[in-house]
Amino acid sequence: RRSSDLYNIYICYIVGEVLREKKNGMKHLLYLSGVNMFSYWFSFFIFHFFKLLLLNSFFTLGIYFVSDAGIYIFSLLILSSFSSLFFIYSLIKYFEKEESIMNLYSYALILIFIFVYLISNIININLFGLFISPDYNILDIFPMFSQIKGCYSFTVSYYEGIAASNTRIIKTIIIQLINCIIYLVLMILTEKNIFRKGFNYIKVKYFINDSNIAFSNVQINEEFLNDNNLTKTEQTPLLQNNIQNEIENTINNNVDNGSKNAINSNLVAIERNRIIEDNNKNSIPTKIVGLKKTYWFCCKKNIRAVNNIYFGLDDNEKFGLLGFNGSGKTTTFKSITKEIFYDSGIINLSNRNINSQFNEIRKTIGYCPQENPILDYMKVREMIEFFLDLKEIPGTVENICKKFGLEKYMDTYCENLSGGNKRKLSFALALIGRPRILLLDEPSTGVDPESRRIMWRNILNLNKGKVNFNMILTTHSMEEAEILTDRICWLKSGSIVTIGNPEKLKMLLSVGYNLHIKFVHLSNEENNEETKALLCSSIKDFDKILNDNPNIKPYLEELLNLVKLFNDNCSDFELKNINKDSSFDFNIKVNNDKKKILFTKLLSLKKENKNISQVDISKESLENILTQI
Numbered sequence: 001r002r003s004s005d006l007y008n009i010y011i012c013y014i015v016g017e018v019l020r021e022k023k024n025g026m027k028h029l030l031y032l033s034g035v036n037m038f039s040y041w042f043s044f045f046i047f048h049f050f051k052l053l054l055l056n057s058f059f060t061l062g063i064y065f066v067s068d069a070g071i072y073i074f075s076l077l078i079l080s081s082f083s084s085l086f087f088i089y090s091l092i093k094y095f096e097k098e099e100s101i102m103n104l105y106s107y108a109l110i111l112i113f114i115f116v117y118l119i120s121n122i123i124n125i126n127l128f129g130l131f132i133s134p135d136y137n138i139l140d141i142f143p144m145f146s147q148i149k150g151c152y153s154f155t156v157s158y159y160e161g162i163a164a165s166n167t168r169i170i171k172t173i174i175i176q177l178i179n180c181i182i183y184l185v186l187m188i189l190t191e192k193n194i195f196r197k198g199f200n201y202i203k204v205k206y207f208i209n210d211s212n213i214a215f216s217n218v219q220i221n222e223e224f225l226n227d228n229n230l231t232k233t234e235q236t237p238l239l240q241n242n243i244q245n246e247i248e249n250t251i252n253n254n255v256d257n258g259s260k261n262a263i264n265s266n267l268v269a270i271e272r273n274r275i276i277e278d279n280n281k282n283s284i285p286t287k288i289v290g291l292k293k294t295y296w297f298c299c300k301k302n303i304r305a306v307n308n309i310y311f312g313l314d315d316n317e318k319f320g321l322l323g324f325n326g327s328g329k330t331t332t333f334k335s336i337t338k339e340i341f342y343d344s345g346i347i348n349l350s351n352r353n354i355n356s357q358f359n360e361i362r363k364t365i366g367y368c369p370q371e372n373p374i375l376d377y378m379k380v381r382e383m384i385e386f387f388l389d390l391k392e393i394p395g396t397v398e399n400i401c402k403k404f405g406l407e408k409y410m411d412t413y414c415e416n417l418s419g420g421n422k423r424k425l426s427f428a429l430a431l432i433g434r435p436r437i438l439l440l441d442e443p444s445t446g447v448d449p450e451s452r453r454i455m456w457r458n459i460l461n462l463n464k465g466k467v468n469f470n471m472i473l474t475t476h477s478m479e480e481a482e483i484l485t486d487r488i489c490w491l492k493s494g495s496i497v498t499i500g501n502p503e504k505l506k507m508l509l510s511v512g513y514n515l516h517i518k519f520v521h522l523s524n525e526e527n528n529e530e531t532k533a534l535l536c537s538s539i540k541d542f543d544k545i546l547n548d549n550p551n552i553k554p555y556l557e558e559l560l561n562l563v564k565l566f567n568d569n570c571s572d573f574e575l576k577n578i579n580k581d582s583s584f585d586f587n588i589k590v591n592n593d594k595k596k597i598l599f600t601k602l603l604s605l606k607k608e609n610k611n612i613s614q615v616d617i618s619k620e621s622l623e624n625i626l627t628q629i
Contacts, residue, residue: 011084014048018092025373028339029429033390034363037191045085052081072169079176080147086183087143090190140175141182196341263508264498264629271489271499272310282351286437286470287312291345293331293494305331306342307494318459318471320481320502322626323491329474330370332491333441336472337367349437350468363391366435368443372422373429376415380406380425383414384432393433404428405454419446427455434462438471444480452480459484478623490626497629502622509629510620512572512590515602517562518583518614519555531556538563539575549578558611559584569598583614 021027278284293306306328335342347354384397401407444452482502489499536542566573570590577585605612
């Protein structure tokens with residue numbers, strides 16, 4: 001009994017240990033680094049089995065001196081160890097929490113008895129005979145049940161002298177041997193993703209349709225995104241003419257919401273058509289073609305996490321995948337690295353399809369997932385040496401640590417690192433060996449500004465003098481995206497809503513300029529009713545603004561002069577904010593022919609008007625542009 005209890009406690013430990021490597025991405029990172037999954041599981045099995053062997057040997061040692069069944073009990077516990085390990089390993093793939101697996105492992109028998117009891121009462125047939133046979137019954141498929149039954153048979157044999165009990169121990173041993181074979185096969189099939197592939201096929205074929213999917217709220221121009229039209233390569237000139245017209249209109253005029261939507265639809269459609277045209281040419285080494293991924297729920301509406309996206313990376317291009325939380329960025333990353341199965345689409349990396357040629361390219365991928373894939377019981381030095389050996393890359397740990405600002409922590413255990421240093425170590429592991437394909441999922445999260453600059457410098461130096469290099473980056477920092485990427489796309493509810501070079505997107509989609517102006521404190525309040533009336537006619541809801549901000553009353557005359565300047569030179573303007581220091585933030589829209597005149601007058605205000613202490617003009621930020629789409 002004591003052996004059985006400790007045995008099950010150790011099974012809990014095994015579950016937690018293996019599941020942690022799955023949850024933090026270490027298992028998948030090892031796979032991408034070239035580790036054979038047979039080697040991975042075999043090393044785990046040997047490590048855990050010998051611990052169970054010592055545990056079982058300790059508690060069965062005394063049996064040899066009191067009974068001739070000692071060898072049988074020892075054999076039973078060894079085979080129980082085998083079958084339990086295979087059983088647990090096969091379940092790891094489908095669970096995210098240790099508690100879920102242990103609940104299944106511990107309470108499955110109770111649930112089965114309840115189920116059988118209910119069925120027996122419903123159909124008035126006693127099914128318990130299948131479960132209470134002393135020799136063979138359905139519950140023998142659970143390693144824990146077979147182990148308990150064998151130990152119980154030994155107890156009966158020892159205390160009551162029933163000779164048949166030894167025979168039952170032998171039968172239980174045979175059952176555990178069969179269980180070992182069954183669960184080993186089950187584990188192999190699970191690791192090969194046979195069940196997931198089958199489930200994914202059934203899910204896509206029978207359970208997922210447009211009527212039960214929560215689609216994106218973004219309305220894309222159907223003229224450009226219609227599947228039938230976009231497969232025709234002769235449409236490209238039309239699309240390019242449309243976007244060229246939009247660009248010219250944007251440069252010469254201000255962008256309203258309607259033209260912004262048209263521009264975004266055209267940009268997405270051009271990229272989509274470019275990918276479709278490249279189907280047989282393979283001139284775009286890395287491309288995502290019509291990727292879809294739906295999370296299926298049996299009791300509620302399915303969620304389309306990635307909704308038919310198209311984008312491609314040319315040689316030496318760095319690409320940014322941006323969007324709000326839940327927009328589909330991480331799901332896209334997991335699809336690219338084969339961590340999850342996607343519903344449909346094609347993913348090519350370095351002109352190789354990941355479904356058929358992934359083993360050829362996985363060692364050329366550098367991957368930094370959201371979680372830190374590090375082993376807490378190893379030192380920083382050991383982690384780096386481990387991955388240098390895995391990728392067969394010559395290099396010294398000292399140089400790598402110095403390059404990424406980790407030289408002070410080489411002999412520190414990973415579990416004792418701060419969150420920022422763990423992130424730097426994860427980033428360093430992704431860059432070992434100068435990978436041809438670099439996938440960075442929010443790499444600078446939780447990192448201090450100095451370390452962030454170190455990361456950026458390493459990324460920018462990566463593809464110098466190198467061909468066939470691609471990088472895909474996800475980040476919530478627009479500054480990071482602008483510095484590190486050549487092009488970006490903005491995901492919203494699983495769909496790409498715009499795509500292009502960051503500077504060009506700012507030029508195309510900017511709604512104007514931001515003006516920050518601060519007046520010198522005036523002692524006399526101007527309460528001219530005519531001034532107030534003119535401001536109310538020019539600024540929306542000015543009455544309410546004035547009531548909410550009575551401290552701006554001394555500046556009404558100066559504010560009116562500024563509004564007159566806007567009326568003479570701007571096509572539109574808006575008072576965006578009044579700050580606590582009584583400074584004002586405006587958004588102004590100005591045509592090209594008036595831009596020089598307006599900016600010259602605004603910048604000269606500080607010199608010419610003693611009541612103005614600060615004038616700042618800036619283009620609208622990329623973050624504001626994208627978040628308003």
